[in-house]
Amino acid sequence: MQELKDQELNDKMMEAVIRTAVGAHTIWKRELIRFWRDRSRAIGAFVQPTLYLFVLGTGLGAFFRSGGAEGDYIQFIFAGVIAMSLLFTSIFSAVSIVWDREFGFLKEVLVAPIPRASIAIGKAFGGATVATLQGTLILIYAPFVGISLNIITVPAIILVMFIISFAITSLGVVVAARMRSLEGFQVIMNFIVMPLFFLSGALFPISNLPPWLSGLVRLDPLTYGVDALRNLTGGVSGALAPVYPIWLDVGAVTLFGAMMITSAVWLFNRQE
Amino acid sequence: MQMNIITVTDLVRRFGDLTAVDGVSFQVKEGEIFGFLGPNGAGKTTTINMLCTILRPTDGHATVGGHDVVRSPMSVRRNIGIIFQDPSLDDKLTARENLDFHARIYGVPSSERAGRIQDVLEMVELDGRMNDLVRVFSGGMKRRLEIARGLIHHPRVLFLDEPTLGLDPQTRRHIWEYLLDLRKEKGVTLFLTTHYMEEAENCDRIAIIDNGKIIAVDTPVGLKDGVGGDVITLHSENSEELAAQINSRYEVEATATNGSVSFSTEDGEEFIPRLFRDLSTEIGSVNLRRPTLEDVFVQMTGRAIREEEADNTDRMRQHARAWRSRR
Numbered sequence: 163m164q165e166l167k168d169q170e171l172n173d174k175m176m177e178a179v180i181r182t183a184v185g186a187h188t189i190w191k192r193e194l195i196r197f198w199r200d201r202s203r204a205i206g207a208f209v210q211p212t213l214y215l216f217v218l219g220t221g222l223g224a225f226f227r228s229g230g231a232e233g234d235y236i237q238f239i240f241a242g243v244i245a246m247s248l249l250f251t252s253i254f255s256a257v258s259i260v261w262d263r264e265f266g267f268l269k270e271v272l273v274a275p276i277p278r279a280s281i282a283i284g285k286a287f288g289g290a291t292v293a294t295l296q297g298t299l300i301l302i303y304a305p306f307v308g309i310s311l312n313i314i315t316v317p318a319i320i321l322v323m324f325i326i327s328f329a330i331t332s333l334g335v336v337v338a339a340r341m342r343s344l345e346g347f348q349v350i351m352n353f354i355v356m357p358l359f360f361l362s363g364a365l366f367p368i369s370n371l372p373p374w375l376s377g378l379v380r381l382d383p384l385t386y387g388v389d390a391l392r393n394l395t396g397g398v399s400g401a402l403a404p405v406y407p408i409w410l411d412v413g414a415v416t417l418f419g420a421m422m423i424t425s426a427v428w429l430f431n432r433q434e
Numbered sequence: 435m436q437m438n439i440i441t442v443t444d445l446v447r448r449f450g451d452l453t454a455v456d457g458v459s460f461q462v463k464e465g466e467i468f469g470f471l472g473p474n475g476a477g478k479t480t481t482i483n484m485l486c487t488i489l490r491p492t493d494g495h496a497t498v499g500g501h502d503v504v505r506s507p508m509s510v511r512r513n514i515g516i517i518f519q520d521p522s523l524d525d526k527l528t529a530r531e532n533l534d535f536h537a538r539i540y541g542v543p544s545s546e547r548a549g550r551i552q553d554v555l556e557m558v559e560l561d562g563r564m565n566d567l568v569r570v571f572s573g574g575m576k577r578r579l580e581i582a583r584g585l586i587h588h589p590r591v592l593f594l595d596e597p598t599l600g601l602d603p604q605t606r607r608h609i610w611e612y613l614l615d616l617r618k619e620k621g622v623t624l625f626l627t628t629h630y631m632e633e634a635e636n637c638d639r640i641a642i643i644d645n646g647k648i649i650a651v652d653t654p655v656g657l658k659d660g661v662g663g664d665v666i667t668l669h670s671e672n673s674e675e676l677a678a679q680i681n682s683r684y685e686v687e688a689t690a691t692n693g694s695v696s697f698s699t700e701d702g703e704e705f706i707p708r709l710f711r712d713l714s715t716e717i718g719s720v721n722l723r724r725p726t727l728e729d730v731f732v733q734m735t736g737r738a739i740r741e742e743e744a745d746n747t748d749r750m751r752q753h754a755r756a757w758r759s760r761r
Contacts, residue, residue, distance in 0.1 A: 181541070184538065184539070184541065185539050187538075188535055188538040188539050191535075191538075192524070192527070192531075192535055195527060195531060196524075196526050196527070199526055199527075200526075262524075265521075265524075265525070266518065266520045266521050266522035266523075267522055267523065267524045269488075269518055269520075269522045270518075270522040270523075270536070271539070272488070273486055273487070273488055273511060273516055274511065274536075274539040274540060275508045275511035275512045275539075275540060275541065276539050
């Protein structure tokens, strides 16, 4: 009798897992279709990183060299620019949940016979995939800024980009889960996205900072993402070199991502 | 004997101190077209949302297709299709992509998806627009696409919340042709809410709901027979006074609304000349007709369905908002 009950419970669990996977896959697929349909936006989103890399990279690079720093600033900022692209694309994908709510589509998903968890998971994977594609585009610039990539580093970078994007999209889903209107979007940009970006060490080295700033930098999950990418893109040494070992970087981002996706799932389960 | 596909027992839903649905009970038979008629804010959408497992009831029970809406929401969801009051399509996807999305999350096997998409699109005559973005569709086309989408997983009950709200009369008739065909061919049970009288006439049975309570459930003919005889409507500047006069003089129940007085009587044609002989109050115009569902509503609640619309909607919205922000 007990065995039969266990069996039944097992079946139910199995079914829930399958339904979650099917739901998440469907939502992921929609994100990709929308991204592909909006190619012009992808190209537009490519302009900003290009400006940062070549204009800021070259301009500040000249200044750094005159200050006697070792290595090249443009190679240093390369990882930061990738991270910026991942950050903006991920947050934008996540916040599209608010659009879906406003235009009614979220209702169609909320009443479907799929667990709520699949919405958060599908969105997180969807946003992560789209952001990774966007980030991969930037790798095209590598030869122009003197970064040499190979058959091992490219897949590693793509994997790390995916982990970072997944974590940030999950953070975005947590924020968007309770947002009822798009008016809050500017607030998110000012209070979450910009601080994450500026404190991440994307634009400046983080090794010799005053304690107050150093503390904030270490709290920023994106710091570890940027550092991981910098470990992989290489080309910099001395003051511009990565600060942490790559296992610690990847571990920190993965942990943050796991916390965020868990919160996102929890929030969606509680929603009425 | 027909089976009850929906049973509702003492269903209650409160939002803070507002009781939106106040103990309603009814049954819907399999294959029936069942309508909820009432002004906005009467509790129609709240009831439908509880039956669709979007909202949890505060109290009471409801089963759809034999499944309890609170205990087995997933089983309920698999057996129902929902057409919401507001559009819920992704207009950056094509018609086919919207349907494919739906078919997948409702667990339609991959081997059947393409065939079913074709079927439902043919039914609403949108098969030629399959690969167009929904963004370019008109309001009526979007509604038809939503009906098609609601059917793709072969639900036993289709819920429609104000299915023709905001559509022009021609499109509205068109949508109804589809719905009536659907019932005839597939035997799907339709549960709909409306505040259009003409729409309610299409239902097999109607529940009249007001202030969260059901005040009558019957066939349209049965409800209208309840009014009794012909309806006479008089327009007058002094409608209140006129109503009082009529009530004191004859054995009828006249009600004054918005400058007009209406009441029903058995032999309307003979009653009007008598009325004009007897009364001194000035009467602007007179109208005699068979009773409509509007008359049923007026007789049961003492007011017209449309005049309170704005008030009630506003009140509901305010309450809902206040309730949300408190959480």
